[in-house]
Amino acid sequence: MRDETMIAVDKVGNKIRFYDAGIKEMKVIDGPEPCVHELAMAPDRRTAYIPLYGDGIYSNNKNPNNKVLVIDLGRQEIADLIDLGQYVAPHGMAATRDGRLWVTCDIPNKLLCLDPATRTIEAVYDNPSKGGHLMEKLPDESKLYISAKEGALGAFDLTRRAYTTTVPLAAPGITSGNGSGSEGITSSPQGDRIIVCDNDTTSLRVIATAADKEIARVQLEPFVYTNRKRSRMAKVGFSRDGRQLVAVSYASALAWVIDANDLTDQTVIPVAKGPMGISFPPDGRSAIVTSHDSGLLTRIDLEQRRAVSAYDGGNGIEVMAWY
Numbered sequence: 001m002r003d004e005t006m007i008a009v010d011k012v013g014n015k016i017r018f019y020d021a022g023i024k025e026m027k028v029i030d031g032p033e034p035c036v037h038e039l040a041m042a043p044d045r046r047t048a049y050i051p052l053y054g055d056g057i058y059s060n061n062k063n064p065n066n067k068v069l070v071i072d073l074g075r076q077e078i079a080d081l082i083d084l085g086q087y088v089a090p091h092g093m094a095a096t097r098d099g100r101l102w103v104t105c106d107i108p109n110k111l112l113c114l115d116p117a118t119r120t121i122e123a124v125y126d127n128p129s130k131g132g133h134l135m136e137k138l139p140d141e142s143k144l145y146i147s148a149k150e151g152a153l154g155a156f157d158l159t160r161r162a163y164t165t166t167v168p169l170a171a172p173g174i175t176s177g178n179g180s181g182s183e184g185i186t187s188s189p190q191g192d193r194i195i196v197c198d199n200d201t202t203s204l205r206v207i208a209t210a211a212d213k214e215i216a217r218v219q220l221e222p223f224v225y226t227n228r229k230r231s232r233m234a235k236v237g238f239s240r241d242g243r244q245l246v247a248v249s250y251a252s253a254l255a256w257v258i259d260a261n262d263l264t265d266q267t268v269i270p271v272a273k274g275p276m277g278i279s280f281p282p283d284g285r286s287a288i289v290t291s292h293d294s295g296l297l298t299r300i301d302l303e304q305r306r307a308v309s310a311y312d313g314g315n316g317i318e319v320m321a322w323y
Contacts, residue, residue: 003282003322007048007073009036012292012316016050016069018076021282023297023311027076033065038134038319040093040101045323048073049101049116051090058133058149058231064088064107070116073323082119087112092135094144096158104132104146111146111156128154128166131181138191138209145194145207147182149231150175153196155212165212171200178228184235188260189242197234202249204236204263218263224252237278239287244302246287248275255289255298257305267305272296279320290317 005026006019014031034055041048048071054064066088070080084090089107096102100122101114109132111125129151136145137158144156152166171179179200186195193215194207201223206216226232233250238260245258253273259265274293281288287300290313297313300306 002045005073006279006281006288006320006322007039007071008277008290008314008317008320009039009050010314010316011035011037011318012295013314015314016071017314017317023288023299025312025314028314029071029076029078031069032078032081033067034063035065036069038091038093039321040095041321041323042095043097046073047071047079047095047116048321048323049093049095051093051103053089053091058091058106058131061089061107066090068093068101068103068114068116080116080119082114082116084112084114084121087121087124091133092146094135094137096137096141102135102137102144104135106131106133106149111144113161123161125156125161125163128152128163129181130176134183134185136185136187136194138187139189140191142191143209145185145187145196147185147196149183149199150177150180153182153185153194153207167207167212167214169196169198169205169214171198174200178230178232183231183233184247186237186245189238195236195245197232197236197247199232199234202232202234202252204245204247204258206263216263220247220249220256221266222268224249224254226251233276235276235278237280237287239302240280240284244287246278246289246300246302248278248289250274250276250292253291255300257287257300257302269300269305269307271298271307272310274316277317277319279322282322288320290320292316292318
């Protein structure tokens with residue numbers, strides 16, 4: 001049976017955790033070096049990739065790492081370690097059907113194309129914006145989108161293997177820090193639009209992927225004032241059936257369930273401090289939100305639009321996926 005296990009990246013504890021469908025912890029692996037952050041699943045769901053980012057966070061990563069863990073999902077074990085050499089602070093990633101792994105490294109501000117089978121870097125590209133941090137691929141694997149902490153959204157054509165355009169998201173007059181870029185990013189199931197959370201007002205920015213143009217902007221309500229010196233870290237994801245969108249805001253301890261066809265139809269749900277990751281269990285009726293600062297996993301019923309239960313979430317999970 002597929003999608004019966006959840007892998008979770010516990011950044012705070014530097015651990016990789018495995019849960020069953022009832023969110024009962026099955027196994028824990030220690031990160032071999034500082035420090036596990038993001039996650040990419042191979043299309044066949046047999047392998048996962050986890051970057052070792054370093055011992056810090058964006059803009060304060062004093063000892064950046066330069067490796068990617070390869071996880072055998074069947075055995076729930078580390079199968080390999082890929083050294084990226086001079087390319088430090090790997091973070092956002094996407095694995096494609098041709099066996100390649102795409103990785104953005106935010107300190108050198110590069111996009112890497114890796115062949116995990118040979119542990120080699122095939123190509124290196126300059127990111128067009130400062131702080132390339134999170135990545136999303138379209139379902140047909142025609143493009144990658146890289147959100148940048150301090151700059152425009154980048155669109156990368158996987159056939160041409162080149163950045164083709166950028167989509168400006170900065171607030172007027174803001175050139176660095178919060179307000180100059182974006183964070184969470186997700187593709188619609190059809191791939192016709194990308195939803196990106198800006199880091200100015202935590203608005204949902206809707207990008208039409210055919211033209212790579214912004215076509216709508218919807219504020220998450222209520223707007224919560226937060227310290228502009230600290231990341232807002234909003235993330236977003238579509239439910240399995242594509243009918244709902246779930247958003248979380250790390251800085252405000254809020255989650256939202258949103259009608260995917262009407263982004264103004266929002267229900268706000270308070271959750272534990274520091275929500276960051278979103279996953280959708282195989283029941284098709286709920287979402288799991290991880291609170292990075294609280295070591296908690298909260299289940300949200302998508303139809304009732306409310307939190308219905310909570311589970312231990314290790315030290316502080318950043319991201320999760322089912323297989």
